[in-house]
Amino acid sequence: MESEQDFSDDKCVILCKGCIKLKPEKIANRIEEAETIILEDCSKDFNLRKDLKYVVFCCPALYHLTEHSAFSKIVDLRLIEKCFKKPEEVAIAWIKSSLIFEPPDVKAVETGYEVIYIGNNSDVISELSENTKLCVITSGEVAEGLYPFRTRVIVPEDDNFSISGEVGNFVVNVKGTDLTTNRKGNFSLKGGQIIFPGSEIKKEGIHTFDDEFRCALNAIKNLGSYLRIEPIEIDFDVCCTSKSGFEGCSLCLSCPSGALLRENGKIRIKGSCTGCGYCSAVCPVSAVKYSIMPSDLLMRKIDAVSSEGKTIAFICEDSLKKLYRMSKGMKKKIPEVLPVVVPCINSISELHYLYAALNGMNVLVFPCDSEHKLTNFEITRKILATFGFDCIRIVEFDNIDIKKLRNPGKILKNVEGKNKREKLFRMINLLMKYPVKKSKIETELFGIVEVNEGCTLCMTCTFFCPTGALRKENETLYFNHGLCIACGLCLACPENVITLNKVLDFEKIGEREIYKDEVLKCPSCGRPHITKSMYEKLSKVSKYSILFCSDCRPKVILEAIYEEMMKEEGEERNE
Template sequence: MVNVFGLLELNAPLALDEKRCVNTIKPQKECNLCEKICPTKAIDLNTFSVESSSCTLCGACSLVCPTEAISVEIDYVGVIKDFEAKEICIGCVRSDKAEVILPCIANLNEKDILNISTKKKLYFDISPCESCVYSFSKDIKNLISKAIYLSKVFRIGNIPSFAEEDYKPKFRHTSFKNKQKEEFSVSNKEELCSNKIPFEGKFGHIEISEGCDLCGACEAICPQRAIKIENAFINFSHGLCIACGLCEYACGLSHPSRPLTLRKAVIPSKYTKDYEPISISHKHICENCGKVFYTKEDNQSLCIICQKEKNLQNMILDLLK
């Protein structure tokens, strides 16, 4: 058994990155997920601080943070992957089945579980969650269910599962020997990988419509550096995107037409950290001010500033008629 509570003696193991927090970027405090979910009210967003004496390191705040501004500075993934056994049951201190004990299962996110599952077969004992004072039962069930779903999508060898009364696998029985292979066939690989799978999690995909002038607001605000603008191309990495929504927010401030749209989805064929071009704009010289500007429209002759001025002039002239 490995009890990770021994690692909690580290000084200030909960790290806050103020630059990543949505509330430091937006003019008003719009996100308080970490504050709401904290069972001991240890987080104060007004001072952007954590009361260390109250914090239990349950990890719920890092689980719900959309921009990963909060993280527990303990390498749970490394500890579990170094465990000798190939099949491991994970739980909290109240579990009587767990071989690796965490302060709370919420310390792991979907990516952590997928990472560990490349090496280990994981079982999660959530039996103590229903009566836990932290009330994270629903969140933890959703977390593990998403990880199971994604591990099947990405065809990871070890599919995580929930621990039952006897968590050891019992499905390799002779009753399966007489089953036809066709009954266990999987979807066509090319068809599966080309699909966009709707998914409420930390995965996203963006689409760019007409009206984009390469202002760079989306690139500048992205905390994961998932967007890069180079040589009139907008390049995007699906594997880096965490679907925080800041790019869509910044685009809406810069352009009323909101040319950037974020979709929460998993695209297996694109789930790498590689960048691919998703939009190209054309270089133009404004007929009015002479400045270079970019647009997806071929026949645009004015930059966005001059176009707005022209629209305002036309509106005034119409009122004077």
């Protein structure tokens, strides 16, 4: 894959001799993609060029001490320097993959100035009342100390209050006494943000750190509006469910944080999205854009470290920290790997895993302690195993053996395609030169459609099929296994002659004919115009012959009516 933007003049990598034990010169000599700067000591003042667009700081201290306005990334080499056999090689790969960068899409989130504080810290209340339009839910004891009131103060009757809405538009329903008006009753308080220290609620705009001042500062920082990266964006014209309005594909609805739902025929994102990228990785038609790390960007990161025979390692930030913790007691050093840091393991699709494997690399996944959805990992492992390759593993840092891994070698060529599914099948086609060990894989992700006797070629299935896996040409129905996402929408067939098997069948890859009907000719003009099965079906209900084509039929019907009239007239005359 070609990099779309070449930032080489605008990118910079800063290494500091004081912070890392690795040899910065050795690393810098191998980084050709950006300018490299080696500092003796990061505590000295240092000014960065103003025209830089992207900076990789190889230690967090440098990042915090250096003034800069460029996009930046911390590549904390201290995390890896102790535990790998060849730490410089690992560092170089990590820096190279981190240098592949795209400015993220950001969106302004409106929060307004109204803040609701739920808690009992009078210093925090005082701080907030200076800076925000505040409403406080607090105990009677704390409330007394707030008199004369500069904010609205509610003393709740009990702990049973409810919170609804989203950031910018929260509503807290509470029963109690409003000390500002001295009224008792049920109150609906509105606020753009909520400060609720220690709460277990996880929602954007609700600040729940135990540290009350930290919550308050975050809320003040976000007053009015703030910029955030929209983790995911759904293209409703591409999403199979949203564009048809029918329940079909629902792969993304298995979102690990339950943040997606189907509402009024469309897939909708709720506020509980944690930005793990699972939906984007699992969507077969690339309808979900993952802004934190778009699919193409991850491919380019893989390209940046790609080296036949080596081992690529997908790893997240949390996993890197886990590695650092473990490295202290690690007895055996980890073999050399080429790290690509991802926001979450969930965001890696089967396309990325296969892309790395078909570039001739072994693929390791280092999970953090969170739970992961490994649908994509599993299907990739099974696809590769079908061709006799065992080169993709989920591993723990203290148990890595890469000697036995076997990958297909660098066989990757063109993987262009309009979406993930098309690209995926291009890759599977490249693997088809190897003997297949097992021709079928049971999976929810792929489907095989068969059409049985009785199909009238009415085209209901081709109309509903959202991916173009079914198409009709010259009274023949074609099915492309590669495009079928097993959504089941074609089962709307009015003749009930379609069967769908959820399976990936390597013997049926590509497009093939699945139904062909005899076409009958119009007895009047000789034009072929109706399938035999449609004729048989309609002739049972039609009074006039539908064997005639649409051009000849009116004439034939008129003649039949005329004949009937003549016959009736003749009969009347005879009477």
